[in-house]
Amino acid sequence: MMLTQDIIARLQHVRFVTPSKKRGQHKGSHVSLQYGSSLDFSDFRTYTPGDDVRQIDWHVYGRTQKHYIKRFLDEQELRIHVVLDTSLSMRDEAKWLFARQLVVALGCITLSHDDHFSYSYVGQGIPFRAKGSRFRHRLNEQVAQVVAQSNEPFTTTAHKALPKDRTVLFIITDGLEAISQWEQFFQHVHRSAKDIRLLVIGTDDEQQPKLRGDVALRDIETNEHVQVSLTDEQARSYTARYNAHREQLSELCRRHQIGSLFLTVEQGITQAIFQTMRQARWVM
Incomplete structure (x- = not known):
């Protein structure tokens, strides 16, 4: 199970905030942000x-x-879709757990308000489509079985797993591909939704590695082991490059009118949803 029942119960009181036109012809319980006598x-x-x-x-x-x-009458259902990065760089145990918890949390918010939820990842199409709170348990169990095992870069293949005509598209990734590859990927995503949100996840150790001296590192993508010697200067240089990459990705999102949030595993799922996303006005 990805989330406890206590967290799922809290999520049913959370709602998405989106300026996008509602899609779908069926009633949901999403509250319009526009109030007034002009609404029927x-x-x-x-x-x-x-x-x-x-x-x-x-x-x-x-x-x-x-x-x-x-x-x-304008309270139509929201159609929320999540595309999950399952490339090998996501195989870090803590990062992978956090990524899947985000999928389930976003799904529980959607399903709790009778809106339409789906998610996808490379190689599997769309394994889950549902509407209604009774499907929250199934989503929780199903996402727990997903494995990060794609040998292809997320940015060059994920557009194949994107549906069309969604209200909000969430992209969950560690964002480690080159900026040029993200540029190409973002040229495809607006075909799926007008409201697009990038959730970039990482760990504190990824941003500021604490290891020093002679250490053996394992490449999580190739499983190769390398002996390296890490100094304080090398660690600072790495952190600077890591932060520069994230800033470039953030700027690219702004240019493409894509919302972005950078989350760390250490935050935990409750802080990510109930604090970070709420402060960003992604949810209420």
Whole structure:
């Protein structure tokens, strides 16, 4: 299991914030960010924590003693898709666990509000498509079985695993491919959704390695072992290059109008969702 039941229960009160036009023809429980008399009234739904209290209909409360909010015709379902990087650089145990936890968390948020969720990764098409909270447990179990084993670079193959016509597309990756490869990849992604969000994950050791002296390192992609001698100067040089790469990736995202967040495994899934994404106004 990727997430505990306690975390899943907390996620049902989280909602996505997106300016994109809702896609799909079926009703969901996503609350429109645009309120006003210009919206056509449809019906009512039960108030849940996190809803705007200004939308509570107090006349209905007076008759029923229950809180309901107005639902409008533009409250169509969100169609959320996640594409997961399964290249060999993701095989670090802690990083891989965190990446899959993010997939499940985003799925639980989506499914809890009767919106449509799917995810994909290279070589498997779209192994999961569902709508409704009853599928959260299945998602949790299924994602736990996914293995990072793609021998091909994520940026050159992931566009094959992208669906079309989604409201929001999340990309979960460690972002280690060359900037030129990300440039080419970003030229494809807007075919899938207008609201695109890149989640780049890493570890503290990746950014600032603590090893010093003569050490044996294993290339996680080739499984080859190399004897190296690490000095403080070499570590600082590596960290500078690592940070420069992330800044270039962040700038590339801005140019392509792609949202981006850089997360560390050490943050943990609850901080990533309930603090970092909330502060970025990706969720509410």
